[in-house]
Amino acid sequence: RFQRRIRACRYDIDQFTPNFLSIFDSLVPSxxxxxxxxxxxxxxxxxxxxxxxxxxxxxxxxxxxxxxxxxxxxxxxxxxxxxxxxxxxxxxxxxxxxxxxxxxxxxxxxxxxxxxxxxxxxxxxxxxxxxxxxxxAVVNTKLLRDYAQIDRRLQQLAFIVKHWAKSRRVNETYQGTLSSYAYVIMCIHLLQLRRILPCLQEMDATCNVTVDDNHCTYFDQVDKLKNYGAHNKETVSSLLWAFFHYWAYQHDYMQDVISIRTGRIISKHMKDWTRRVGNDRHLICIEDPFETSHDLGRVVDKFSIKILREEFERAANILQYDANPSVTLFEPYVP
Ligand code: GTP
Ligand code: MG
Missing domain, CATH: 3.30.460.10 (Beta Polymerase, domain 2)
Known part of the structure; x- marks a missing residue:
């Protein structure tokens, strides 16, 4: 049985925030x-x-x-x-x-x-x-954009995670690692659990479209939610630490599915994602918010799951112990 390891974040994590934010600024399009x-x-x-x-x-x-x-x-x-x-x-x-x-x-x-x-x-x-x-894809693009309007830390966190994933070559779906879309969903989920973001699909629907039998409904008046996460003062560096700590040591890969549709962790058992079906192995389970039978982790196989988890652990350890995490985290992967 998977052992969850909880450890406390290093006390000086916030000193790295300016460095992470300047990386973010350098990546944003003009x-x-x-x-x-x-x-x-x-x-x-x-x-x-x-x-x-x-x-x-x-x-x-x-x-x-x-x-x-x-x-x-x-x-x-x-x-x-x-x-x-x-x-x-x-x-x-x-x-x-x-x-x-x-x-x-x-x-x-x-x-x-x-x-x-x-x-x-x-x-x-x-x-x-x-x-x-x-x-x-047009509708899920709007959902992600709407989430990004609520709290600025989502965009910052997701940019840094994507930049890490590209540097470490774990953003290559044809090699069995995760899509950018999957990484953004993972960031939204973390911020939902920390009450920095709400769960828009659980709120009264103000946006309602049906695409190929998928009912896409959610609350999209996000300008009314600008203060939603204000009570939580965590910086992007501590959220980054929490992100990697979660995927390295806390996520239960045997049982859990992350779901931004519900804002919770749900069980693989409930979705019948406990075994391989066709090419879908369900080794890391990330539910698509609208196409709920779709696991964004389906591309991950028994080789790439190992690589991915080693990279999550590497990142978690760098954020915990390294003297220069905003540099070491993004060191290019050399085979
Ligand atoms: P980069 O090109 O890496 O910067 O990121 P991207 O946001 O363009 O992501 P990606 O190339 O992974 O996907 C492009 C869009 O396709 C996403 O924003 C989604 O709208 C959609 N998409 C990607 N993968 C899936 C998937 O597995 N299921 C669904 N329903 N949509 C997907
Ligand atoms: Mg793209």
């Missing part, structure tokens, strides 16, 4: 970059709407969820209701429209798990991927 993203969105929307007047183009993923680093690629989703055309036909037609609109480096990837059109825009210098009718 106003100018955000303006460029919107410029590209507007230009592409104009072009596509000429052909498909009832379609709509959305930004989603890190460029729209408040958790994007500067210079990242942008994710777009085309919403179109056309019963005549298959997704692949739409992708091919979309590539044609963009080509005719003088955009360069267009590639239609019709055989990918999620078919997309890739392009690089010469005017703004931005690269982007456009998918079709992936509206759940």
């Amino acid at each position: 106003e100018e970059e955000i303006a460029k993203q919107n410029q590209l969105l507007a230009a592409l929307s104009r072009l596509i709407n000429k052909e498909w007047p009832n379609s709509k183009l959305y930004l989603y993923g890190s460029c729209a969820n408040s958790f994007g680093f500067s210079n990242s690629d942008i994710d777009l989703c085309l919403s179109i209701d056309d019963k005549e055309m298959s997704k692949v036909d739409i992708i091919l037609k979309l590539a044609e429209i963009l080509q005719a609109g003088n955009l360069q480096n267009i590639q239609a990837l019709t055989r990918a798990r999620v078919p997309i059109v890739k392009l690089m825009d010469q005017v703004t210098g931005l690269s982007c991927d456009i998918c079709v009718n992936n509206l759940l």
